[in-house]
Amino acid sequence: MRVVVLGTSSVYPTKDRNHQAIALLYGPEILLFDCGEGTQRQMRIKGLKISKISKIFLTHWHGDHVLGLPGLLQSLAMSNRTQPIEIWGPEGSKEKIKHLLQTYEVSFPFRIIVHEIKSKKLQIIDEELKYEIYAAPLCHTCPCLGFSFKEKDKVKINTKYLSEFGLTSDPIIKKLQEGKNIIWKGKKIKAKDATFIEKGKKITYVVDTCATENITELAKDSDLFICEATFLNELKEQATERGHLTAKQAGSFAKKAKVKKLIITHFSQRYPNLRPLINEARSTFKNTEAAKDFMEIKL
Numbered sequence: 001m002r003v004v005v006l007g008t009s010s011v012y013p014t015k016d017r018n019h020q021a022i023a024l025l026y027g028p029e030i031l032l033f034d035c036g037e038g039t040q041r042q043m044r045i046k047g048l049k050i051s052k053i054s055k056i057f058l059t060h061w062h063g064d065h066v067l068g069l070p071g072l073l074q075s076l077a078m079s080n081r082t083q084p085i086e087i088w089g090p091e092g093s094k095e096k097i098k099h100l101l102q103t104y105e106v107s108f109p110f111r112i113i114v115h116e117i118k119s120k121k122l123q124i125i126d127e128e129l130k131y132e133i134y135a136a137p138l139c140h141t142c143p144c145l146g147f148s149f150k151e152k153d154k155v156k157i158n159t160k161y162l163s164e165f166g167l168t169s170d171p172i173i174k175k176l177q178e179g180k181n182i183i184w185k186g187k188k189i190k191a192k193d194a195t196f197i198e199k200g201k202k203i204t205y206v207v208d209t210c211a212t213e214n215i216t217e218l219a220k221d222s223d224l225f226i227c228e229a230t231f232l233n234e235l236k237e238q239a240t241e242r243g244h245l246t247a248k249q250a251g252s253f254a255k256k257a258k259v260k261k262l263i264i265t266h267f268s269q270r271y272p273n274l275r276p277l278i279n280e281a282r283s284t285f286k287n288t289e290a291a292k293d294f295m296e297i298k299l
Contacts, residue, residue: 001026001151001201003224005265005295006042007034010230010244011064012269018042018293019064020266022205022226024149026131029054033147033205039068040075046294050075055126057133058089059207060144061096070100077108084111088125088135090143091118117145122217131200136218138209140243146209146218151200155179158194165189201299204259207266210240211249219257223299226291227253228266229277247277251284265291 002025007018019036023043030052032039040050050072059065076085087097094114101112117125117135126133134148155177162168167184175182176194183189204219207228219225229247231239239246245253247264254262262285264277271277274290281288 001299003203003226003297003299004046004048005226005263005291005293005297006039006046007036008265008267008291008293009036009064010228010266010268011062013037013064014269014272016293017267017269019068020207021068023048024203026149026151028052031133031149032056034059034065034207035068035072036064037067040072042293051079051081053085054083055133056085056087057135057145057147057205058087058093059138059146059205060090060140060142061092062142062208065208069097070104073101073108073112074104074106076110077106081110084113086113086115086126088115088117088133088145090137090145091116092143122214134218136214138206138214139212140208140210144208144243146204146206146215148202148204148218148222150202153200154198155195156198158196161194162189203299204257206253208243209245210243211245211253215253216256219253219259222257222259224261224263224297225254225257225259226263226265229264229281230266230268232271232276232280247280248284251281251288254281254285254288259285260287262288263291263295263297264288 004023006021009017018038020034021036021039022033024031093116122136125135132150135145138144138146176191179191181190202222203224204222205226227250229250230244231246233246233248236246278290
């Protein structure tokens with residue numbers, strides 16, 4: 001599993017920072033979180049194939065988070081994609097995407113399935129065999145969501161324990177993973193002794209919000225917490241008015257949610273040097289790094 005940062009700017013892009021987008025590479029698919037202007041070009045530079053995108057999760061409908069969507073969908077259409085693509089977004093997303101697609105002279109050979117998230121509380125919005133996606137409403141100047149990707153726990157085999165019974169490779173091992181005891185060469189092997197649980201990884205993505213306890217609930221126990229830090233705390237009042245967090249607030253939420261690592265992002269253009277933002281976030285949560293365009297995090 002890899003996370004690739006495709007953009008780290010806030011409303012104005014800079015020569016070093018593209019608009020917001022995060023790609024989560026999981027198995028054969030790419031889950032895309034936000035799709036700011038230039039996202040598909042960023043993916044090409046990084047060597048990521050847009051054809052592998054299966055799902056897109058939009059936090060909200062401000063341009064710096066969605067203006068790359070029309071171009072990306074057009075490129076998928078031009079490549080003769082037939083596999084459906086699913087898009088999740090806040091209330092009103094169906095109508096917005098409908099009008100967006102009517103603007104361009106493009107026909108789509110694939111279905112675009114849009115899911116609107118209207119709940120006022122944390123909820124599961126998508127579930128696959130190996131993972132779940134959660135969403136929670138945030139506090140911005142328009143309807144906005146935060147997302148968590150949660151890999152399901154895995155039942156692993158204790159190979160050292162099984163080797164004591166001379167069992168190294170056999171289809172019967174699958175029964176142990178299913179929680180069933182087995183008999184092997186006349187000896188009983190208990191599933192609870194022969195297996196252990198490997199906790200799934202959790203990644204949380206929160207951008208464009210002022211302080212709300214929903215952040216803590218959504219990010220709780222995340223292995224990786226990607227959170228906006230648009231301003232320094234000296235501009236806290238301005239940040240709140242505009243529906244944003246300061247670096248200090250991002251660190252505080254990381255601490256309260258007991259995450260393992262914090263990556264701050266969504267930086268105002270007024271900060272060409274990110275060191276003050278990093279230092280401020282680290283004053284409340286030490287394990288903090290600043291995101292950079294094309295940064296890759298392996299989990």
